[in-house]
Amino acid sequence: GSVMEKVLQRQSLRMRNMQRSWQESPEGKKMLEFRKSLPSFREKERLLKEIALNQVVVISGETGCGKTTQLPQYILESEIESGRGAFCNIICTQPRRISAIAVSERVSTERGEPLGESIGFKVRLEGMKGKNTHLLFCTSGILLRRLLSDRNLSGVTHVFVDEIHERGMNEDFLLIVLKELLPRRRDLRLILMSATLNAELFSDYFGGAPIIHIPGFTYPVRPHFLEDILEITGYKLTSFNQIDDYGQERLWKTQKQLAPHKRKNQITSLVEDAVNKSNFDSYSPRVRDSLACWSPDSIGFNLIEAVLCHICRKERSGAVLVFMTGWEDISCLRNQIKAHPLLGDPNRVLLLTCHGSMATSEQKLIFEKAAPNIRKIVLATNMAEASITINDVVFVVDCGKAKETTYDALNNTPCLLPSWISQASARQRRGRAGRVQPGECYHLYPRCVYEAFSEYQLPELLRTPLNSLCLQIKSLQVGSIGEFLSAALQPPKPLAVQNAIEFLKMIGALDENENLSYLGKYLSVLPVDPKLGKMLIMGAIFRCFDPVLTIVAGLSVRDPFLLPQDKKDLAGTAKSRFSAKDYSDHMALVRAYEGWKDAEREGSAYEYCWRNFLSAQTLQAIHSLRKQFTFILKDAGLLEPDAATNNKLSHNQSLVRAVICSGLFPGVASIVHRETSMSFKTMDDGPVMLYANSVNARYQTISYPWLVFGEKVKVNTVFIRDSTGVPDSILILFGGKLSCGATPGHLKMLQGYIDFFMDPSLAECYLKLKDELAMLLQR
Ligand code: ADP
Ligand code: MG
Numbered sequence: 001g002s003v004m005e006k007v008l009q010r011q012s013l014r015m016r017n018m019q020r021s022w023q024e025s026p027e028g029k030k031m032l033e034f035r036k037s038l039p040s041f042r043e044k045e046r047l048l049k050e051i052a053l054n055q056v057v058v059i060s061g062e063t064g065c066g067k068t069t070q071l072p073q074y075i076l077e078s079e080i081e082s083g084r085g086a087f088c089n090i091i092c093t094q095p096r097r098i099s100a101i102a103v104s105e106r107v108s109t110e111r112g113e114p115l116g117e118s119i120g121f122k123v124r125l126e127g128m129k130g131k132n133t134h135l136l137f138c139t140s141g142i143l144l145r146r147l148l149s150d151r152n153l154s155g156v157t158h159v160f161v162d163e164i165h166e167r168g169m170n171e172d173f174l175l176i177v178l179k180e181l182l183p184r185r186r187d188l189r190l191i192l193m194s195a196t197l198n199a200e201l202f203s204d205y206f207g208g209a210p211i212i213h214i215p216g217f218t219y220p221v222r223p224h225f226l227e228d229i230l231e232i233t234g235y236k237l238t239s240f241n242q243i244d245d246y247g248q249e250r251l252w253k254t255q256k257q258l259a260p261h262k263r264k265n266q267i268t269s270l271v272e273d274a275v276n277k278s279n280f281d282s283y284s285p286r287v288r289d290s291l292a293c294w295s296p297d298s299i300g301f302n303l304i305e306a307v308l309c310h311i312c313r314k315e316r317s318g319a320v321l322v323f324m325t326g327w328e329d330i331s332c333l334r335n336q337i338k339a340h341p342l343l344g345d346p347n348r349v350l351l352l353t354c355h356g357s358m359a360t361s362e363q364k365l366i367f368e369k370a371a372p373n374i375r376k377i378v379l380a381t382n383m384a385e386a387s388i389t390i391n392d393v394v395f396v397v398d399c400g401k402a403k404e405t406t407y408d409a410l411n412n413t414p415c416l417l418p419s420w421i422s423q424a425s426a427r428q429r430r431g432r433a434g435r436v437q438p439g440e441c442y443h444l445y446p447r448c449v450y451e452a453f454s455e456y457q458l459p460e461l462l463r464t465p466l467n468s469l470c471l472q473i474k475s476l477q478v479g480s481i482g483e484f485l486s487a488a489l490q491p492p493k494p495l496a497v498q499n500a501i502e503f504l505k506m507i508g509a510l511d512e513n514e515n516l517s518y519l520g521k522y523l524s525v526l527p528v529d530p531k532l533g534k535m536l537i538m539g540a541i542f543r544c545f546d547p548v549l550t551i552v553a554g555l556s557v558r559d560p561f562l563l564p565q566d567k568k569d570l571a572g573t574a575k576s577r578f579s580a581k582d583y584s585d586h587m588a589l590v591r592a593y594e595g596w597k598d599a600e601r602e603g604s605a606y607e608y609c610w611r612n613f614l615s616a617q618t619l620q621a622i623h624s625l626r627k628q629f630t631f632i633l634k635d636a637g638l639l640e641p642d643a644a645t646n647n648k649l650s651h652n653q654s655l656v657r658a659v660i661c662s663g664l665f666p667g668v669a670s671i672v673h674r675e676t677s678m679s680f681k682t683m684d685d686g687p688v689m690l691y692a693n694s695v696n697a698r699y700q701t702i703s704y705p706w707l708v709f710g711e712k713v714k715v716n717t718v719f720i721r722d723s724t725g726v727p728d729s730i731l732i733l734f735g736g737k738l739s740c741g742a743t744p745g746h747l748k749m750l751q752g753y754i755d756f757f758m759d760p761s762l763a764e765c766y767l768k769l770k771d772e773l774a775m776l777l778q779r
Helices: 002-024 026-036 039-053 067-081 097-110 140-149 169-184 199-205 226-233 249-257 266-277 285-292 301-314 327-338 360-367 423-431 447-452 467-475 481-485 494-506 518-525 530-541 545-556 565-576 585-601 605-612 616-635 653-664 728-734 744-757 760-778
Strands: 056-061 090-094 119-123 126-128 135-139 158-161 189-194 211-214 221-224 319-323 349-354 375-380 393-398 401-408 413-420 439-443 668-673 678-682 687-690 706-709 712-715 717-720 723-726
Touching: 002 026, 002 067, 026 097, 039 056, 039 067, 039 211, 056 067, 056 199, 067 090, 067 097, 067 135, 067 158, 067 189, 090 097, 090 140, 097 119, 097 126, 097 135, 135 140, 140 169, 140 467, 140 518, 158 169, 169 189, 169 199, 169 467, 189 199, 199 211, 221 226, 221 423, 226 301, 226 439, 226 447, 301 319, 301 327, 301 375, 301 393, 327 349, 327 375, 349 360, 393 423, 423 439, 467 481, 467 494, 467 518, 467 530, 481 494, 518 530, 530 545, 530 616, 530 653, 545 585, 545 616, 545 653, 565 585, 565 605, 585 605, 585 616, 585 653, 585 723, 605 616, 653 706, 653 723, 653 728, 706 728
Parallel strands: 056 189, 056 211, 090 135, 090 158, 119 135, 158 189, 221 439, 319 375, 319 393, 349 375, 393 439, 413 712, 687 717
Antiparallel strands: 119 126, 401 413, 668 678, 668 706, 678 687, 706 723, 712 717
8 A cells, every 4th residue: 555655645745735825825815814713713723632532523603603614624724734635535514405515615715726626515416526625515415325335434534414403314314324333433533513502412422522612703683573573664464364474375274264263273372372461561552453463374475575674774784684484485575575666676675595496606696795785685495594604694584484394104294384493493593693793683473482482493304204214224234224213313203114114115115024125226326215216217117218307307306387376377277288188297397398498499498487487497407407317327227328219118108107107106196086076085095185286186077097196295184296197007007016026927917907908008018128127127
């Protein structure tokens, strides 16, 4: 190894020279000045010492104090300075792809280098890193994937796991794996970073690792709760009937159908109690009236608009950060604001959005200062809560909710509801206003509601289905899934684990003894949900790759069909134009995408999207995801080099339908036709409803007995989002594991079915390709 050693030494010297010459350049000096002003700088020496002395260190500090951009950089710099730069290999994980990219860009700027030199990033399907990269920012998912193929993380010297306070599933999973790895890699350093102060929990998990707190400088932020806001803005809450009820119109409508005593949830009655008993009299009559009809769901866009107007008219200068629940709400509110005489005036207001799937160009604008006399307003999801820092924010508007998936293990159903945030989140949101000067925070809920929030959010591991996770655990070859997960910081319920295992068996990813099948092995390396991964593989095997690729890309980004609150009917009609009576939202998606490609070629993409209620941004995202998936499948040897072969059968509708079914199974609902209506039941007999803008919701009857669906979501009732009608024959041939775990015996049996159901084209495809299928399965 001495030749290697020499090469690395030479490289280290080069790195030191480059670092020094940057630090001595005028720009470099200026940057260093800025970096020295961050609170974390004062702790630098202590941090380096503790990290050298301890295998695990826990670090907490206010958001913006310089944890993410500075701490990994301190290690890199000090290694480079001591002439060991090329020997270190630092990984820093982020919960979200967008923060991994933003942070790596920032750090490379701070070092006066292009991205991909000493600093790189890697996120799902995208990355920029070179042979000189020694500090890599990646998503926690990427590090997990790396651990699958490299259990010892060989060559890595430091691992930073960032934002652990969020308790994301991948972070919790990483901690189990790393905890097990540490005794085998005594030289590896693990640094955990968190914004809020539950650091003891993590320290205890690692046997009392030292905790370093970075005291921050933030200015005080004055909280205003709903009662004050009503007073300040003069806004009057109307009754529940407000049409633009914040984000939950439908939910609220269904609530209205309930008997009045059942309408109120716990928090509502809590508010009423508080309002009735406590200092209700001290409020003015107007506020009293308003509060009396306050309900958690009656916070409208109008109230947010009123607060924004108040800030623009009456308050000092400074940017405004508005926390919303999700992308749909952000875009609805943005449209509403754009029509407002003051807020929509581009000479007075710079309106920006910040969410997980925004374009990089848009991302840069968020960090820039607005021109003087222009008010910057950023509508954001809870992404802006901790992982992204917008410096000039002085005002925060907090709707009090975040879209959170919860998981109902008993019914094996994920629920996606905007739900109340925790007190920790509310404080965190508030803190975002005090970065540059004292700030103001408008919480759009009464103080007593805040007091009823739970202290911390439930960890993701306890509130999501574990399908993907269990598949990954299996491919780590660490034995029983249940046993492995019982080592988590807070282990999930056995029933949730059991459900996931059953699911993986059902789709053929695990065999009867819980061992990975060939399919399972492929699925564990594809960076998509196992169901979608299976659909992709089947699309490749059955030579109808292109349409399937679009569907999978669409399902893993989000629905490109927009559903503006005030134009639901028009939007639904526009979507149904793509359905061509084939009873499939998935095929409609394919047509919409292909239409968009054509329109783009003709230069009319904008009009096309506008006319059809399509999101150009989402279509663009689908487009790039398609490329990336193709690359990965080629890389895994699942695709032929030429597109024509892979698409030989793409025109065969019934085959595409079959492949959709093979991926979405066991998401199957039976259609119960009545005289004038239909109802739907899932395999476990639960009633479900169709989403309003599903093409299938517009038919009186559907000429198939079954619907396969991608996702079922509980929003009071259980809804299925997008669905495709399938006949019996397809369900039997392609549902379940038959299709991929097929033994010669199975195929013989299938042949019988094919004769029986007499869909010759399908039968031909299946039989023609069964040899290829069998070969793939034996690899
Ligand atoms: P933490 O991880 O503790 O929340 P960061 O390391 O992300 O803090 O950020 C530290 C500081 O660096 C921020 O307060 C901000 O001033 C600055 N900063 C971070 N990212 C950017 C950026 N993209 N552009 C300009 N300044 C940035
Ligand atoms: Mg950070």
